[in-house]
Amino acid sequence: MSVQMTDPESPLQLPDLDALAGRELRDLAHRMLDDMLDYTLQIRERPVWAQMQPADRAALHCAPPVAPTDPAQVYDEFRQRILPFAAGNVHPGFMGWVQGGGTAVGMLAEMLAAGLNANCGGRDHSAIEIELQIVEWLRQWFGFPAGASGLFVTGTSMANLVAVLVARRAALGAAVRTEGLSRPGRRLIAYTSTAAHACIARAMDFAGLGSENLRLIPVDADQRVSLPHMREAVSADRNAGDVPFLLVGNAGTVDIGAVDDLTGLADLAAAQHLWFHVDGAFGALAVLAPEIAPRLRGMERADSLALDFHKWTQVPYDAGFVLVRDGKVHRDAFATSAAYLQRFERGLAAGEYWPHDFGPDLSRAFRALKTWFTLRIHGAQRLGEVIAGSCRLARYLQERVMAEPRLELLAPVPLNIVCFRYRGADADALNEAIVADVQESGEAVPSTTRIDGKLAIRAAIFNHRTRECDVDALLQAVLRYGDRRAAGRS
Numbered sequence: 001m002s003v004q005m006t007d008p009e010s011p012l013q014l015p016d017l018d019a020l021a022g023r024e025l026r027d028l029a030h031r032m033l034d035d036m037l038d039y040t041l042q043i044r045e046r047p048v049w050a051q052m053q054p055a056d057r058a059a060l061h062c063a064p065p066v067a068p069t070d071p072a073q074v075y076d077e078f079r080q081r082i083l084p085f086a087a088g089n090v091h092p093g094f095m096g097w098v099q100g101g102g103t104a105v106g107m108l109a110e111m112l113a114a115g116l117n118a119n120c121g122g123r124d125h126s127a128i129e130i131e132l133q134i135v136e137w138l139r140q141w142f143g144f145p146a147g148a149s150g151l152f153v154t155g156t157s158m159a160n161l162v163a164v165l166v167a168r169r170a171a172l173g174a175a176v177r178t179e180g181l182s183r184p185g186r187r188l189i190a191y192t193s194t195a196a197h198a199c200i201a202r203a204m205d206f207a208g209l210g211s212e213n214l215r216l217i218p219v220d221a222d223q224r225v226s227l228p229h230m231r232e233a234v235s236a237d238r239n240a241g242d243v244p245f246l247l248v249g250n251a252g253t254v255d256i257g258a259v260d261d262l263t264g265l266a267d268l269a270a271a272q273h274l275w276f277h278v279d280g281a282f283g284a285l286a287v288l289a290p291e292i293a294p295r296l297r298g299m300e301r302a303d304s305l306a307l308d309f310h311k312w313t314q315v316p317y318d319a320g321f322v323l324v325r326d327g328k329v330h331r332d333a334f335a336t337s338a339a340y341l342q343r344f345e346r347g348l349a350a351g352e353y354w355p356h357d358f359g360p361d362l363s364r365a366f367r368a369l370k371t372w373f374t375l376r377i378h379g380a381q382r383l384g385e386v387i388a389g390s391c392r393l394a395r396y397l398q399e400r401v402m403a404e405p406r407l408e409l410l411a412p413v414p415l416n417i418v419c420f421r422y423r424g425a426d427a428d429a430l431n432e433a434i435v436a437d438v439q440e441s442g443e444a445v446p447s448t449t450r451i452d453g454k455l456a457i458r459a460a461i462f463n464h465r466t467r468e469c470d471v472d473a474l475l476q477a478v479l480r481y482g483d484r485r486a487a488g489r490s
């Protein structure tokens with residue numbers, strides 16, 4: 001079939017936004033590609049983070065663009081004004097918060113996905129098939145049954161929200177989707193530990209269930225939830241006439257990486273007829289590391305599981321995921337019908353699995369492609385070695401902290417996160433200042449949290465580029481700025 005070219009002089013002719021894809025953009029595209037691959041390979045030569053000065057910020061703002069700008073000029077602005085002030089999580093010295101480092105493979109796959117510009121809400125096309133492939137791989141890794149369903153979302157905050165909505169629908173039946181929560185006498189209560197991520201309470205809030213109806217159960221010295229306290233809380237609520245419906249276990253808590261007794265929680269959920277959800281934002285994919293996988297036992301019994309590929313498995317942002325044991329229950333929580341979204345036997349509007357039936361989004365990016373490329377090209381074994389290796393680095397940091405009299409370890413190190421601090425008077429203020437000093441120096445990026453009320457320096461080792469020398473550099477910087485501040489020289 002030949003396509004008739006339109007007359008460029010015709011008044012019906014739209015501006016040709018692809019015209020740039022000829023020689024001019026092609027040369028620039030190759031330069032961008034080379035620059036970004038060099039950026040990845042030479043990342044150590046840069047500061048981990050550089051703060052934007054007022055002039056840098058001001059330079060990024062201008063009037064809304066009306067006339068076209070030369071692509072080379074726009075790219076130059078990116079290089080001068082955006083790239084140098086990135087958050088730094090690509091850098092091996094970045095140990096702040098829980099963030100992955102990305103890979104060159106993921107970066108290239110993002111470009112390919114953008115080239116296809118697939119909308120992954122549904123319909124019968126290859127992008128949906130790749131998303132289904134990821135569901136299937138996860139189903140096998142986590143030992144979920146045939147019929148399990150899954151969905152890419154932005155991150156675990158959204159995955160946890162999807163799980164709460166599925167559990168809510170399972171507890172209250174179809175009416176909750178049409179009548180909402182207007183019926184009296186049905187206070188649903190959920191349970192998790194005090195160490196759980198704040199997004200669980202937010203999910204209860206967004207689901208209309210109320211964050212106060214999430215019971216935060218005490219933890220033991222290792223920050224694992226206390227099962228007896230959990231059991232007691234469920235009984236007390238039931239006796240008071242409320243409806244316990246959801247139990248959330250943690251596979252890697254955000255502060256220290258604690259893994260709850262997931263088998264014990266699965267037993268409790270089964271005995272009490274509760275939905276068992278696991279927040280495995282980063283810890284779930286540690287199943288790829290054979291030496292860590294046994295500690296995640298019980299996760300295979302979850303009704304739903306939230307995780308992020310963009311953390312320990314290094315897929316570029318964003319790539320969150322929710323896996324649900326029973327695909328029908330999952331679909332029942334979200335599927336709707338509309339004439340313009342009708343499914344047919346034939347044509348592009350065919351296809352069994354429309355992601356739109358399993359979550360809130362209709363238009364969705366092709367997140368599965370960068371995940372598929374990362375998993376295929378690096379393989380589960382190598383990614384598992386990254387995970388196990390960062391746990392070894394964390395133990396190395398833990399030992400160095402314990403051997404250093406000026407430092408104090410504040411929490412156990414079950415996985416890859418080390419919480420410690422510089423000893424001294426007014427230690428909270430002192431350590432807060434040290435963390436800011438280290439970040440601003442560009443030598444390393446730790447973050448802070450609180451452990452038993454004490455402000456801690458938190459080093460979360462997620463980046464596959466991090467080496468022993470980066471851990472040493474972090475420690476040297478903490479000690480140097482700590483010594484300076486302790487001596488009154490800030």
Ligand SMILES: Cc1ncc(COP(=O)(O)O)c(C=O)c1O
Pocket residue numbers: 098154155156157158197199252253254279280281282308320
């Ligand atoms: C245990 C845990 N749950 C949930 C989240 C939220 O994940 P996201 O930032 O992908 O929404 C995090 C983030 O670090 C986390 O560590």
